[in-house]
Amino acid sequence: MLKGKKLAVIGTGKLGEALISGLLKNGVLQKEDICGTVARESSIKRAQEKLAIQITLDNKACVRDKDIIILAVKPQNMDKVLKELAETITEKQLVISVAASVTTAFVQERLKGKVAVVRAMPNTPSVIRAGMSGLCGGAHSTQNDLAMAEAIFKCVGETVFVEEHLMDAVTALSASGPAYLYVVIESLAEAGVKLGIPRETSTLLAAQTMYGAARMVLESKAHPALLKDTVTTPAGCTIDGLMELEEGKLRVTLIKAVVKAAERAKELVHR
Ligand SMILES: NC(=O)c1ccc[n+]([C@@H]2O[C@H](COP(=O)([O-])OP(=O)(O)OC[C@H]3O[C@@H](n4cnc5c(N)ncnc54)[C@H](OP(=O)(O)O)[C@@H]3O)[C@@H](O)[C@H]2O)c1
Structure with a gap:
């Protein structure tokens, strides 16, 4: 399902690293197909040493020509990152947000056109690939988009699909x-x-x-x-x-x- 896909991870912190590690360990994607970003110059070395993939501070360059974009910055940074990427992200790309409490509508409204958005709520055991992730689709996501998101989060544990109004409950149950x-x-x-x-x-x-x-x-x-x-x-x-x-x-x-x-x-x- 994900074979040959190119992935950008905006915010390669604890969760971004866990997802990339899971994808690489499962052999789902190759190192050269993944690009990650961080906010600080000093974080580049840390992420590169752990993952041995391309890490940059340039969010726009990272998302260009990628099939899937995972937004893994803190919820309070989402507005800024989405505004920065609004002109670069296209309807051909799938956007997956893992930011707690950030709705698919919030993400969609800040992008241009009908971009497919999937929202995911994983938990910390994802780091040891024993995670539990709740997933839901946005207004423009297709079954194929949901299946691609599922394949990504399956690399770090179990997955369930829920209605978006239940994502706060998922956050309270399996993420907390x-x-x-x-x-x-x-x-x-x-x-x-x-x-x-x-x-x-x-x-x-x-x-x-x-x-x-x-x-x-x-x-x-x-x-x-x-x-x-x-x-x-x-x-x-x-x-x-x-x-x-x-x-x-x-x-x-x-x-x-x-x-x-x-x-x-x-x-x-x-x-
Ligand atoms: N941790 C979990 O298990 C978990 C579970 C469910 C959901 N989440 C969600 O996942 C997201 C990330 O959580 P986390 O625990 O991984 O946080 P984190 O370790 O602080 O990672 C956030 C990353 O975002 C980077 N960043 C910040 N502003 C940026 C920008 N403008 N452009 C590019 N990168 C930027 C940071 O760079 P620096 O490294 O340079 O600071 C850092 O690498 C949050 O929205 C959280 O709600 C996390």
């Missing part, structure tokens, strides 16, 4: 989600320490347990509640632990955390 789960891992590890397990061992026990539980959900496709029941022996110790979680309102707290983060994402929205 790693932060919530790190707190869970940290807390479980603290519990191990409290019970006398060395911290390093305790953190491994907690993190590998979360990884295993997540894989069980994904691979068995069973409802998480059913999987929980298989661990919970009648009159055993797990039910006592679960009762403590119920008393501490873990479930409702997690639900409220995601709902609150989604409300905040809506407030930040660049329409």
Whole structure:
């Protein structure tokens, strides 16, 4: 699907680098087919050393003659970058924005003509190709555009398509989600320490347990509640632990955390 395509990444920071690495490691694109940009002269060396691709400060030169343009600058820099590139980007190119809270309409309105825009919301585990990305198309994107975007984000993990109005929910669930789960891992590890397990061992026990539980959900496709029941022996110790979680309102707290983060994402929205 992406064979022979040429890619520009405007903003080769943490996420831009992760995407380029994923594409190269999967052999989907070749180094000579990718150009990246950064804002500061000093960042060129860093990105070049990591990726060994062409890195420049010149956004316009970078996007010229490319098939796909990924905009991976911070949301607050999007307006400036889009204005700078408005005359250079054409309807023949696909624009993919990963900027949190920036709508496809915001991007489309700043470009000339009916440019195809896809919005993506990946998460930080994309760096180790265990990411989760939500994707949605804009007013002018075709099935082929969506398929090309999907192929890119598949290189760094799993993908789902959602309606654009759900992108704030995706942001709150899977993009903010790693932060919530790190707190869970940290807390479980603290519990191990409290019970006398060395911290390093305790953190491994907690993190590998979360990884295993997540894989069980994904691979068995069973409802998480059913999987929980298989661990919970009648009159055993797990039910006592679960009762403590119920008393501490873990479930409702997690639900409220995601709902609150989604409300905040809506407030930040660049329409
Ligand atoms: N990190 C994630 O996992 C993640 C997840 C979902 C969405 N996102 C979205 O991805 C975007 C980038 O996030 P990030 O974490 O990768 O940030 P980051 O590491 O700060 O990267 C931003 C990059 O943009 C470059 N830049 C800034 N202004 C520019 C300009 N005018 N022209 C060209 N390049 C410019 C910066 O250059 P310098 O290096 O020279 O400063 C930097 O390399 C954000 O919009 C964020 O919402 C990130």
